[in-house]
Every structure is written in C-alpha cells, then in structure tokens.
C-alpha cells in the first residue's frame with residue numbers, strides 16, 4: 224500500500240490528510256484521560272488512552288494513585304512500550320529523574336536539570352538511528368511552584384501543515400544530510416559522535432513518520448542551502464503560531480504525557496523551596512501499541 228508520507232503518493236497523502244484533520248484533537252481537555260491505578264489499567268482506560276494516541280500521537284493521563292519509576296514502567300508496558308533507551312545517568316530502571324540539580328557538576332550543565340525554558344524539540348534528536356526514540360513519557364511526581372508548562376504538537380500535524388504549504392519543505396527536511404548535531408556530550412552527559420540525518424523519516428518496518436528536531440540554535444548545523452533554510456524557517460513559524468493543534472499543558476502530580484515522541488517544549492519555572500519539581504522521563508525504542 225502507498226505510504227502517505229511518500230511525496231510521490233499524493234492520493235495516499237490526501238486520504239490520510241482528510242482523516243487526520245477530522246480526528247486530530249484540537250482541545251486540550253480532550254487530551255486528558257482519568258485513570259485509577261496506572262499499574263493496572265482497565266480495558267476501558269487502556270482503550271481511552273490508545274484512542275487519543277491513534278488520533279494525535281499523544282495522551283495525558285491523570286491519576287490520584289502515586290507511582291514510582293517502577294510503576295511508570297508498568298504503565299508503559301501495558302501500552303506496548305517495552306524497550307527503554309537507558310543512559311548512564313538514569314536510575315536503575317532506565318528512567319531519568321528530571322529535577323533541578325544545583326550541586327551536581329555533571330548534570331547541572333544540561334538544560335533539563337535547570338529551571339530554564341527548553342525550546343521545541345523531539346527527544347533523542349542526537350541519538351544514532353539504531354536508538355531512535357519512538358515514544359516517551361513524562362510523568363509528574365511534583366510540579367513547580369510556578370511555571371514549567373509544556374507545549375505539545377503532534378509531529379504528523381507539523382508534517383501535514385508544512386507539506387500543504389510547500390512539499391519542497393518536506394523534501395528538504397527529509398534529506399539525509401539536513402541536520403547535524405556535532406559530536407559532544409548529550410543532555411545526560413554521555414559522550415557521543417556527531418549525528419547527521421533527516422528531520423522527517425519513515426520507518427522501514429512500520430511505515431510510521433518519525434521526526435528528529437531541535438529549535439536550539441547552538442550545537443546544531445543545518446544544511447547550508449536555500450531549500451533547507453526556507454523549510455526550517457517555515458517550521459519555526461509554524462511552532463510560533465497560535466495553532467489549535469498546539470496545546471499548552473500543565474502537568475500536576477499524578478499526571479503524565481505519554482506520546483509517540485511528539486514535538487514539545489518547556490517553559491521556565493520557579494521551584495517551591497520545599498517541594499521541587501520532579502518529573503520521571505522514560506524513552507522507548509517502541510511506538511505505542513496500535514498506532
């Protein structure tokens with residue numbers, strides 16, 4: 224069957240596009256699913272979660288049951304997320320605790336472990352292709368005293384809007400040399416080689432669209448040609464627009480964003496001195512079930 228993300232398959236694209244625009248979630252309230260025990264989802268809860276993911280590649284769950292890293296892993300397992308992308312600063316279970324680290328020389332050099340804003344990105348954009356991050360979850364154990372909201376956008380919608388505006392944008396952003404992350408440490412302090420690759424790619428096995436992107440302006444080298452420059456500018460403009468497809472969410476304790484690695488950012492925040500912000504982050508090489 225023709226893949227809608229193939230620029231030569233205009234019919235398949237238009238069919239997919241029509242369906243996507245009808246089903247995509249445009250109200251942040253609709254993104255939220257209340258669940259009882261994350262470790263033991265009911266069939267209805269599971270279906271409600273996965274339905275949002277099918278429509279918009281993401282869902283926000285909300286539960287009054289507190290969970291730890293192991294509980295989070297159990298939640299993810301029920302939704303088809305098995306293969307964690309572990310790194311050496313992550314905890315034993317391969318889940319990273321994101322909190323402000325003022326006294327940890329290694330971590331405090333990396334933005335996630337500060338209270339600063341993080342620009343639009345998908346996770347693991349510096350990973351090699353064999354460790355492509357297809358899904359991730361951000362679970363809120365403690366929210367900030369003030370700020371720290373996330374904005375999210377389905378990367379398939381970003382693709383759709385760029386392709387509608389000009390298919391050349393997609394062509395440029397699908398080039399294997401579109402975006403290079405120079406060799407250095409990653410955000411977790413792990414030394415890594417330079418990674419050159421496309422922004423948009425399609426999975427060989429599942430035909431799913433993957434996006435690799437960061438809006439950061441340092442430690443990134445875009446291909447130096449007019450087509451790439453125009454495409455990157457169009458994407459930046461899209462992410463700065465007031466689109467009904469860009470949702471702002473404030474995660475409260477017990478809530479989490481579960482997604483097929485959609486575009487997201489983070490606002491700066493101020494911690495409550497007694498209860499600092501704490502998020503658990505898990506990254507997976509798998510996509511969510513049935514999406």
Ligand SMILES: [Fe+2]
Pocket residue numbers: 344345346487
């Ligand atoms: Fe992220």
